Amino acid sequence: MKPSPAAEGGAVLAVALAAYALIFDDLAGLLAAGTVLFFLVFRGAVFLHGISHLAATISVERAVGKRIVRQGSLLAVETNVSYDPGTALAVAVEDLIPAVAVAASEQKSRVVGPGRVALRHSFRVMAAGDTSFGGIELVAKDPFFSATLSLRKPALKNPALRVTPQVLPLSGRGKGHGSGDEEGGSLRLLKGQETRGYREYITGDSLDLVDWKLSAKYGEMYVREAEGLSGGRPFIVVDLPDRNDAPERDAFDRYALAVNGAVQGSFTKFGSCPLLILSGGDIVTYIPPGAGEKELFQTLAGIRPVERSVHLYRYLDPAMARARIRALRREGADPGGFGESLSSTISAFGGDSVPVIFRQQVARVMRSSGAASVLLYTTALGDLSHIVQVVQEAQRQGMPVTVRASGPAGAGAVGRMLAAHEAATVEEV
Amino acid sequence: MDGRYPALAVALLGLASAFSGVSGLAGVAAVGVFCAVVFLSPLHSWQWYSHLAAGSLVAVAAGLSSLLWTAAIMLVLLAWVEGDLGLLKTPKDRRAYVLFTVVALLFIPMAGLRHVPLPLALLLAAALAGVGVLAVLWYRLVWTSQKGEP
Numbered sequence: 403m404k405p406s407p408a409a410e411g412g413a414v415l416a417v418a419l420a421a422y423a424l425i426f427d428d429l430a431g432l433l434a435a436g437t438v439l440f441f442l443v444f445r446g447a448v449f450l451h452g453i454s455h456l457a458a459t460i461s462v463e464r465a466v467g468k469r470i471v472r473q474g475s476l477l478a479v480e481t482n483v484s485y486d487p488g489t490a491l492a493v494a495v496e497d498l499i500p501a502v503a504v505a506a507s508e509q510k511s512r513v514v515g516p517g518r519v520a521l522r523h524s525f526r527v528m529a530a531g532d533t534s535f536g537g538i539e540l541v542a543k544d545p546f547f548s549a550t551l552s553l554r555k556p557a558l559k560n561p562a563l564r565v566t567p568q569v570l571p572l573s574g575r576g577k578g579h580g581s582g583d584e585e586g587g588s589l590r591l592l593k594g595q596e597t598r599g600y601r602e603y604i605t606g607d608s609l610d611l612v613d614w615k616l617s618a619k620y621g622e623m624y625v626r627e628a629e630g631l632s633g634g635r636p637f638i639v640v641d642l643p644d645r646n647d648a649p650e651r652d653a654f655d656r657y658a659l660a661v662n663g664a665v666q667g668s669f670t671k672f673g674s675c676p677l678l679i680l681s682g683g684d685i686v687t688y689i690p691p692g693a694g695e696k697e698l699f700q701t702l703a704g705i706r707p708v709e710r711s712v713h714l715y716r717y718l719d720p721a722m723a724r725a726r727i728r729a730l731r732r733e734g735a736d737p738g739g740f741g742e743s744l745s746s747t748i749s750a751f752g753g754d755s756v757p758v759i760f761r762q763q764v765a766r767v768m769r770s771s772g773a774a775s776v777l778l779y780t781t782a783l784g785d786l787s788h789i790v791q792v793v794q795e796a797q798r799q800g801m802p803v804t805v806r807a808s809g810p811a812g813a814g815a816v817g818r819m820l821a822a823h824e825a826a827t828v829e830e831v
Numbered sequence: 832m833d834g835r836y837p838a839l840a841v842a843l844l845g846l847a848s849a850f851s852g853v854s855g856l857a858g859v860a861a862v863g864v865f866c867a868v869v870f871l872s873p874l875h876s877w878q879w880y881s882h883l884a885a886g887s888l889v890a891v892a893a894g895l896s897s898l899l900w901t902a903a904i905m906l907v908l909l910a911w912v913e914g915d916l917g918l919l920k921t922p923k924d925r926r927a928y929v930l931f932t933v934v935a936l937l938f939i940p941m942a943g944l945r946h947v948p949l950p951l952a953l954l955l956a957a958a959l960a961g962v963g964v965l966a967v968l969w970y971r972l973v974w975t976s977q978k979g980e981p
């Protein structure tokens with residue numbers, strides 16, 4: 403509840419009258435000041451009564467295309483909000499989308515009658531599971547006060563939505579028994595990957611994922627869902643692209659969807675998910691392991707290309723510099739030749755420098771996360787020097803790294819960049 | 832609400848207080864300033880504020896005669912403000928303003944006190960209490976809106 407400029411002006415007048423009354427010891431000035439001040443309190447009480455009445459009388463009807471939706475799919479909604487038209491307040495309403503959803507369009511509001519407003523909008527639900535709308539945001543104002551109220555009563559959250567997981571193609575080839583016998587299906591489980599759970603079959607799912615025994619038992623088709631990483635809790639690192647290198651909207655949505663899926667899978671399995679969001683040499687956000695699901699998905703809902711202020715492509719990592727020097731020495735550089743001069747140049751400028759601050763920050767959060775592995779998502783656009791830093795740090799801490807890059811080109815670029823770091827597995831999102 | 836009637840009422844009340852008590856010349860001068868503001872102030876959405884400020888001057892001058900004049904002028908002024916801002920459209924709004932008037936008149940016994948500091952302290956305490964009650968009610972409303980029950 404905020405006072406408007408009119409209420410603030412009234413308060414200034416009351417203070418001026420009170421100051422006059424105090425200086426000149428004039429009770430008439432005090433009475434005038436008191437009347438204005440009391441009037442403001444009275445207006446506040448009237449406003450509060452009005453908005454309480456509105457909150458009590460508001461009702462919502464939502465028309466959604468379907469109640470069972472696939473993770474990441476677009477859902478259009480028409481929300482009809484009704485309230486007591488007799489109110490003296492100016493009223494505006496906004497539909498609150500589910501906490502795990504991302505708005506795909508702005509809400510268009512249309513007054514359909516006295517006390518009736520229709521809202522049209524659409525959004526994408528980014529996490530699987532049962533969810534519901536967040537309620538209604540009510541904005542009311544009169545000439546003296548304004549207020550925004552989030553109404554989250556159960557009746558205002560209907561209907562409930564069931565979001566089924568998006569089936570992401572598993573990259574890599576299946577395990578065959580020999581030459582010419584390898585299976586090329588992209589939906590096979592990878593080595594070391596387990597079934598996380600089962601769900602009902604949805605049209606479009608691959609028949610390869612159907613669990614026929616379970617389907618026969620219950621008379622309905624069920625499909626297997628693969629887990630992301632086996633073993634302990636992963637430390638998920640999300641690399642946001644620079645605004646100048648941003649991918650197309652659809653491509654970035656697919657990337658965000660894959661990130662959401664991984665975070666949700668990790669959270670469902672382990673109850674927590676340490677999440678580091680970075681862009682180049684900038685740490686954007688770090689969500690520690692104890693954070694709740696709501697905080698995680700609210701953070702993920704806001705990911706978008708950012709403006710990178712720190713680039714690491716000019717930074718020569720000490721470990722890499724030493725590795726290059728060793729390689730040159732192994733090759734037996736000619737005395738006075740190019741190899742020796744390169745080796746001495748690297749030694750002079752890079753071999754003994756301290757680790758960059760970004761690397762130190764990553765090392766600290768990686769150590770405090772208590773994770774067993776690192777899962778790094780990147781669009782692989784623009785400079786990738788920071789990816790090398792993250793992978794090196796993970797290796798230094800003895801954590802296996804899986805890098806998932808957007809598209810075959812991205813996976814190829816990251817693969818080439820990390821060719822020297824054999825411990826890192828590169829997959830395609 | 833037609834603004835001419837409350838303006839006339841304020842001017843007449845100011846003149847009546849000037850001629851009925853000791854305010855005299857001060858009261859007439861205040862009414863003159865008020866009339867000048869009402870007639871000369873440009874037509875804009877904040878016109879009500881200049882009227883309220885000038886009317887308060889008349890109320891303070893009228894208080895030299897009696898605090899009853901002050902209370903009467905302030906209540907007319909605030910009714911004018913409410914009408915100007917469209918807050919007296921329904922009978923419910925008008926009843927609420929009458930209730931405000933009755934409660935505001937309870938300030939009149941302050942006339943029994945000779946000096947300002949004590950009633951000023953009481954007024955500030957009452958204002959703080961009022962704001963506190965409103966704050967509690969507001970956060971209770973926020974809580975019930977979030978949870979669906981008190």
